[in-house]
Amino acid sequence: MPTLLHRLGRLAYRHRRRVLALWLAAIAAVVGCMLAFGGPGKLDDTFTIPGSQSQQALDRLKTDFPAFSGTSAQVVFTAPAGHKVTDPPEQAAIHAALTAAQSAPQVAKVVDPAAAHAVSADGSTAIAQVQYEVTSGGLKSGSVDQLRTAVDSAQQSGLDVQVGGNAAQTKAKQGASDLIGVGVAMLVLALTFGSLLSAGLPLLSAIAGVATAIAGVLAFTGVTAISSTAQSLALMIGLAVGIDYALFIVSRHRAQLAHGTTPEESAALAVGTAGSAVVFAGLTVVIAMAGLTVVGIPYLTVMGLSAAAAVLIAVLVAITLLPALLGFAGARLKPRPRSRAMRREQALARTDGRPANAGERWFRLVTRRPLITIALVLAAVGALAWPAHSLRMALPDNGTAPAHSSERLAYDQISKEFGPGFNGPLLVLADTSHSADPSAATHQIVDSIKALPGVSAVGNPVANPAAHTALIQVVPTGGPADQSTKDLVSAIRGDAATITQQTGATIGVTGTTAVSIDVSAKLNAALIPFAAVVVGLSLLLLLLVFRSLVVPLKAAAGFLLSIAATLGAAVGVFQWGHFAHLIGVDKAGPVSSFLPIILLAVLFGLAMDYEVFLVSRMREAYVHHRQPLRAVHEGARHSARVVTAAALIMIAVFASFLGSDSLMLKQIALALAIGVALDAFVIRMTFVPAVLALTRHAAWWLPRRLARLLPDLDIEGERLQHRTGQPEATVHQLHPTAGR
Structure with a gap:
């Protein structure tokens, strides 16, 4: 793969005008399709759950x-x-x-x-x-x-x-707050590169990818149901990974220019090396997001596929459009002599044993007493994860809408005067076609429901004699998201067999509240199997990349710690109400049922990004000189700064979506921002180096028989380095394993 990407990068650099023209034509074509077949006005936020009792009854209501x-x-x-x-x-x-x-x-x-x-x-x-x-x-x-x-x-x-x-009900809307995330990203990039031109390229390529992805998603609104949350999630993920992937390639390109590589060869080499890691990291996110289709909920399927498409386009932009843009910039991206950026690159080649930057100093600190570091991380993560034991999930309703919105005021007034259950009545559809006396059967069903706990009122049945059906409205004592309402739905369904035996009629519980309960139940049931698949996939992928047993196990353990702590923080903010007012949430309530499974998919991919870019440099250094602690420090020297910048950009992009009126999108945005912060800084840049320092040589051990069976993916393009003909000093400064 590195060789193929190296050729692709060189081709895009040389034919930059054609590549740019092709991308502009593609963007224009996708926008044209959006205007012709879809658009934002056709977004559909309907929840459906095929095969469930509530959906079957709802489908029959239509006739x-x-x-x-x-x-x-x-x-x-x-x-x-x-x-x-x-x-x-x-x-x-x-x-x-x-x-x-x-x-x-x-x-x-x-x-x-x-x-x-x-x-x-x-x-x-x-x-x-x-x-x-x-x-x-x-x-x-x-x-x-x-x-x-x-x-x-x-x-x-x-x-x-x-x-x-x-x-x-409030739908996901975004305003000018998106620009805050882009502005913070521009600031971080400018500080990272010390150059506005170098900072602008990742933003420009990311915006091109996001424009293509969002227009493509909206083009399908004319043929399938796509929610406003799916569009916002695709925008959020696409913008974050688009900037980060371009950042990794541009930073490698500038480092090579600083050491004397020609612009064309540097662009090709950056795409062949950092681009290989980008492709791998991007595909992990695509696989995880596309894996949401196995849950069987169309709403979630569309969210996953939309986000996967945005990430896939971000990868394509990074390995084709970005090298073309590097061609337009030429040698102007090379750090100026005696500039801060050039001094930073020269410091990376230091061999006197002193730390070259703040990243290496931090890694040296956390590896000095690795057992203490690990214990502190586990204690901090455990404290954050503790609230997750009381996690309660449901779909958002108008009870959590903005405080002064019309729908929230209506919800509160109804709850005050009629009880919270009036905001989410249940519909019981009775099929009396096999009853000897349909009218008597219907009234018996009404009496049975009235006797159940959690029932506030039962309306008069509405009959359709031609279809031999009757519709009964049931008002629960609790609100749509309350446990008592879920228990009532279960109780009515539990009495269905008895009702059929006594009256010959069959019943089904439906309505928006029942559909929401069924969606939540199906998501809860799918959460553990999906988590097992994601963790198993991470173990397999990292085993292939790093050819080690400890590294994948440590990465999977760190991922689970990140997930637990992030869910705990989400419960603390949204369910317990801690600091909720700071992000515009005035009423505590359940966590969105979609949040845990989306968090698993997205954070898995992002965690693998940081794991690959950090640990691959450590592995290169270890293979070169076989000194495990020095390898950890050298890996930090070359990658900690760019990973820090990438994490800060992602946090800024996700946090900018906290201004949305949609509680579901607000929860997803905060959880992803917290998850990235925890995974990047607490897990990957603290826990991981401490574990590697503690396990030392064992961290890079792989049984010989397994080593022969596994393919060598060469994610960092080590073999490519040998064929490029770079000066040996330059190769060793950028890739410690070269020449081994």
């Missing part, structure tokens, strides 16, 4: 009760102090508002509060149900806004009017 199969909104009317919604003036205002709502786009049915018995006991609040003819994914971008406009007349009459419900 038997089409008015109830779409999404819905709740219009909450609150009378001013001293008035009631049942007073004639207030009734007239509500009636006028609901008449206008009936004419709003895509509205199938408006249920009056009086008809649905949705007036509070004190007469202060009334809830009107607005049923749409489509699911939330089929709602046009302005439909809910036009509903708000339609009911605004009641607001002008003195009533407080808030629109909530599933149709009004």
Whole structure:
């Protein structure tokens, strides 16, 4: 692979104008497809879980009760102090508002509060149900806004009017906060390279890759359901890895220029060496993200494939477009004589035993007493991971929406006046086609449900005699994300066999709340098998790369420590509420069900990035002089600075998404930012060198029989170095194993 990439880098450098033109044409073509077939207006945030009871019942609702199969909104009317919604003036205002709502786009049915018995006991609040003819994914971008406009007349009459419900749920939106992450990345790159030109190239190539990826994702919105969270995740991952991968190649290129390599040969060599590690690291992220498809939830599948596509494009940009851009820059990227960058490169060649930079000084400190370092790391990680034992997962609802949003105000008012369960009623679909008396069977089902714990109210059944089905609305005592609601769903399903035996009818529990519960249950069940696959894959990949037993085991253990500590931190912030107000979260609640499995996939790939770029340099040094402690220090000398810069850039990019209104995206962003910080600085740059220093020669041992069976991947391009004809001193400064 290094030889192939070396040729590709040289080809892109020599034909830079053609390569640039091809990429610009590709970007234009993808953007054209997006405008023709898709676009942001067609994003679909609908959750589905094929094969589940809730989804099967929901699919049948579309034929038997089409008015109830779409999404819905709740219009909450609150009378001013001293008035009631049942007073004639207030009734007239509500009636006028609901008449206008009936004419709003895509509205199938408006249920009056009086008809649905949705007036509070004190007469202060009334809830009107607005049923749409489509699911939330089929709602046009302005439909809910036009509903708000339609009911605004009641607001002008003195009533407080808030629109909530599933149709009004907050979607992932990003504003100018994205630019903060890019700005911080530019600052880190400028400090790393000491040159604005060198700092601009990684940003330029990353933006080109992200533009291609996001336009490509949005182009498919016309043919498949793609969520706003999937788009945001692809943007987040694509931008972070795009900058980092380019950083690794450009830093290697500048180091080689500083030691006298010609620009063309340096660009080709940088792509052949650092580019090989980029390809390996990128493919691990792609495999992990694409592996989310095995869970069997379309929403998660699209998220995984979108992020995988963004990473794949970032890799292609790094090994084709970036060397072309290096060709346009030419020798101008070479550090100036007596500049700070040149002095830093000269320090890397120091042989007097003194540390060359802060990275090497840190590695020397943590390896001085490796047992103490390991004990301190385990204690710190254990403390951070402790909250994870109380991890509670659910899908976000309007109860965790921004505090002053209309959907949150509606949710809180409903909870106050009617109970939290009114925000997430269950729908029980009864098939009475095999019942001797369908009406009696339906009423018996109602009585059975009323007797269950956790039931606040059961509505009057709605029958469809032609289809021999009945629809029953059940209001739980708890909210949509409460454990009591999950227990109630399980209890109703547990009584299904008894009901069938007694009445001949079959029942299914559905509705948005039931679908969310089923999605969470399936994700929980898939978490351990997926984690086992990810850890097993990391062991296999690192065994191939480093040809060692200790290095993969240590890397996998470090990955698990990172995951545990990150989940603990997420629980502490979002579930326990510690420091949550600092990121705009005013109410603690469950962690998103999607977070752990997404964190496993993404952090696995990023952890392998840092492991490869750090430990590969250590392995080269060890093979050259067989001194394990010196190898750890030399590896830090050459790679700690660039890995630190890469981690800081990723943290900045992820943290910039904390400004999103979507709680799910906010949780993912914070978890990834914390996870990268922990994995890069605590695990890879503290725990790993301490373990390698403690195990010494055993860290690089591999049984001979296994060594003969495993292929030598040559990720760092050692053999390529021998064929390039570089001066021996330069080769040894950049690659300690060369000439062994």
